[in-house]
Amino acid sequence: MTMSQTKETLTAAGAAEFESAVSARNISKNYGEVEALRDMSLEFPRGQLTSLLGPSGCGKTTLLKIIAGLLEPSSGEIEVNGKRVTGPGPDRAFVFQDFALLPWATVLRNVAFGLEMRGVAASEREARAEKYIKEVGLAGFENSYPHELSGGMRQRVGLARALAVDAQVLLMDEPFSAVDEQTRRKFQEDLLQLVQNENKTFIFVTHSIEEAVYVSDQIAILLPRPSRVSEIIRPSSFRNKGVDNIRRDPEYLDIVDEIWASLRSYVE
């Protein structure tokens, strides 16, 4: 197939061209008997969005939490900006699938929570939280409580909280899976904007092929049993054609089809 050839050359070019913000080296993780990850290595280019895509149970969340420092790998190591990860740190921020908002706190306090944990003074952290609340489009909801917001708005709060601490690396675990389809599309467009405007490295877990192809600079396809990186795809041509044209682009459609072809045998 000609396409995979072009892709291989692109991958080779990509590896030479980009500097890694995050490197996973020979990561293995066992939960007792269960082997969640085996000897996985992966590079995450700085300033770009990398998706981890694969069927559920293939270790995406596990890898993301190891990068976050929330889980210890059984062997192997993670480096962020050349420094070995031993636990959570200010260089990384996590966006949770179930939002993980404090139900007893207002939007303002939730968004400021990361800064609060880092010991930023109240007035300064509130000013910064307000700025990011505006940026994610929630101005006017500063004093609302999470239960007063829709699922999509709650995840915007989770996103604002992660942005407010100004970490270089954003880790997102299926952040849009609990919101409705229209909101999800809007999120994906906003995410593209964010990757372009903020000079951050995004690691994005999803099980949606379309979503991965739509938002990613690099897609790592993970396969289960044993969990491994089967392929790395770098879409190249449609990224700058505007958000409205991506889904009609021939390369977009080809990549979606190709990924489906390689994943279909793992879906029962």
Place this chain on the structure above:
Amino acid sequence: MTLFGYRLPGMSSLLLWGLLWEIVGQMSLTFFVPPLSEVLGTLFEILGTSAFQKALFETAYAFLAGVFFAIVIGIPVGILMGKSRLLDEMLLPWVNVFLSAPLTALVPVLMVLFGFGMKSIIITTTLFAIWIIILNSRAGVRQINRSLVEMAHSFGASSTDAFFKIYFWAALPEILGGVRIGIIRAVKGVIIGQLLISIVGFGALFELYSANFLMGHFWAVLIVLFALAFTISEFLAYLERRVSYYAAKR
């Protein structure tokens, strides 16, 4: 309750029981039951006496001190048990034993250990209240959403931060439920402690009245105590409803 189509205010059946009491009392069947009107008369007389006020003050003091210790010790212990497996395995059997134990039987031991006075009463009160507070705080922590803990951890929360900013608040509805039941038990504890020790507060008062066959006085004080306990319990239930209203929305 409705009567001939009219909705009667809550607890109006009490009037009926009061009337029955009055009739039985008027018939002078036994010295043990004086008429209600006489008891109420005595009640207002007693309220002004210094003996009653002293008893009330001492009881309130022992009660508040006992509840204070039960809360201040019980909540952190419960939260820590919910967080730490080791602590939980060490303490949970004891908490369960004491929760169901007939604590009244312990009061004589406490008297030997801590003397015939306020100290023993306060400790009795604490012992009545603390176990359910521990158990509920523990339950509150165990139902906490794991991703809230991970979230705090990922933003670099220290363990003190996690304790005061996540665990405590997440467990708050259960904690308050435990505190309410604990306080109701403390009311029992403080009275039982005083009755057994009987030289402090209402214990001394009861001793005095029953030794002199002052049944009117006896009933009057009992009514006051029942009313106080009932009011405290209703007030706490009201507070808890407000919190669980909030808890239901989370």
